[in-house]
Amino acid sequence: MQTEGIKYAGSKKAIIPSILEICTKLQVKSAFDGFAGTTRVSQGLYKIGIQVHSNDISDWSYIFGLCYLKNSKPAEFYEPLLEHLNNLPGKSGWFSENYGGMESDEKKIWQIHNTQKLDAIREEIERLRLDEVARAVLLTSLILAMDKVDSSLGHHTSYLKKWAPRSFATMKMVLPKLISVSENKNKVIRGDVFDTVKNISTDLAYFDPPYGSSNEKMPPSRVRYASYYHLWTTIIRNDQPKLVGAAKRRQDVSDVVATSVFEEFRRSESGKFIALEAIEQLIRLTPAPYIVLSYSNQGRATRDNLVELISSYARAFSIVEHNHKSHVMRSMCWTKNWANLEEGTKEYLFVLNKK
Ligand SMILES: C[S@@+](CC[C@H](N)C(=O)[O-])C[C@H]1O[C@@H](n2cnc3c(N)ncnc32)[C@H](O)[C@@H]1O
Known part of the structure; x- marks a missing residue:
């Protein structure tokens, strides 16, 4: 299955x-x-x-x-959108500022070339004004793509000291298995x-x-879980929350609140x-x-x-x-x-x- x-x-x-x-x-x-x-x-x-x-x-x-x-939409609906999003030039925004690292930096979850793509794509998904399900398909695709190039042990509470080999790749959105x-x-x-x-x-x-x-x-x-995967929440909400600690978690997932x-x-x-x-x-x-x-x-x-x-x-x-x-x-x-x-x-x- x-x-x-x-x-x-x-x-x-x-x-x-x-x-x-x-x-x-x-x-x-x-x-x-x-x-x-x-x-x-x-x-x-x-x-x-x-x-x-x-x-x-x-x-x-x-x-x-x-x-x-x-x-219920076919793959043909999504393919041009994915191509458009994948071809956007990267730009420095909130995600790059907080979670993007240069090759010489240590302990960041993503390399800057990927957070720049994330910044550009996340903004564009909102601009497209799709219905709720189509927007969710693109957000899922974006999250899966970022998950493939992270430099963590599989959660967002601590990041690897040396860049994971997969973090050097460039993120690419593909159609989720609908x-x-x-x-x-x-x-x-x-x-x-x-x-x-x-x-x-x-x-x-x-x-x-x-x-x-x-x-x-x-x-x-x-x-x-709220703390382990706070970055997926932030990508979805795109709300630029207040961040705390070395891993830059959302303040609203701290131990006392959630x-x-x-x-x-x-x-x-x-x-x-x-x-x-x-x-x-x-x-x-x-x-x-x-x-x-x-x-x-x-x-x-x-x-x-x-x-x-x-x-x-x-x-x-x-x-x-x-x-x-x-x-x-x-x-x-x-x-x-x-x-x-x-x-x-x-x-x-x-x-x-x-x-
Ligand atoms: C063990 S994981 C489930 C994994 C899932 N079966 C899978 O295969 O991916 C537990 C889940 O419970 C959710 N959770 C925790 N407390 C909850 C609650 N009070 N109501 C609903 N979901 C909750 C977490 O967000 C987490 O996704």
Whole structure:
């Protein structure tokens, strides 16, 4: 199953076939993807004919969702636009000033020749005054192009000391792998899952929440999506936000303002892990008859915690286990001081039929 997406911590690319197999066995016609992220799972579901309601709190997931799940325009509509954007001369603007580095500079996410293209293209996309979906297709293409020439470990909180070889290439926008089907009843929502889940009417809900960390020494800011991918938010909003710190993050993604309850590693006053309580609340609120929950042994809740929780809400349930090497970022950077690496990463899919 071919899907497309940015480099993303916790992307479910590798287990999409299992998720699709579960949905096929259960004869699911519609599914809610509550934490859609890259939208790779949503793309896979849509490709096998399932009507998808894709939801995530982030701006970038909303844009990817519009691109892959709502587009009805043919490639011929986009090709001249992409050619026009790729041929624009670069210019120095806000992105170059803050994120562009010369070859001799250290620790910037992009080389200046690419941020100059970004500055020119981002301005032009707005000037084109396209409809929301067409604009999202171009923004997705722009983000994918910039993701291919970055000089980071895969997130925007620290940049490599020496330029990554790929950062010397010149970014080039290409047409995203659009999905064409005759009837499109998909929905794309940007929202907190607790606000959206109550109103869903799908056969199945798939939940892939952030795992937080299983280590109390690890501050929640280290695993926070809003902070990891702040540059995609800024490219989408094009709002020239106030920046803080060495990585020049948006001020509005700092630890105190934007932490997801699923990323919490602390216990509540009742002594339970906050992240586990959040999963319980989510399962309780979900009206869909089937729920598939992704979780990993690197997360706050353990497999046993989840089995106990799920048994009280499920008429029946099963667990699919996947073993795979820890993703590159974990094994490359300092998080290995905390990660449970000797066991390797295990991904679980808890499939439950609600009582
Ligand atoms: C593990 S990732 C999902 C990855 C996705 N399944 C994929 O394959 O790309 C978790 C996602 O949860 C989103 N998120 C965090 N808290 C949320 C909330 N309260 N409501 C909705 N989405 C949330 C994050 O933006 C992030 O994209």
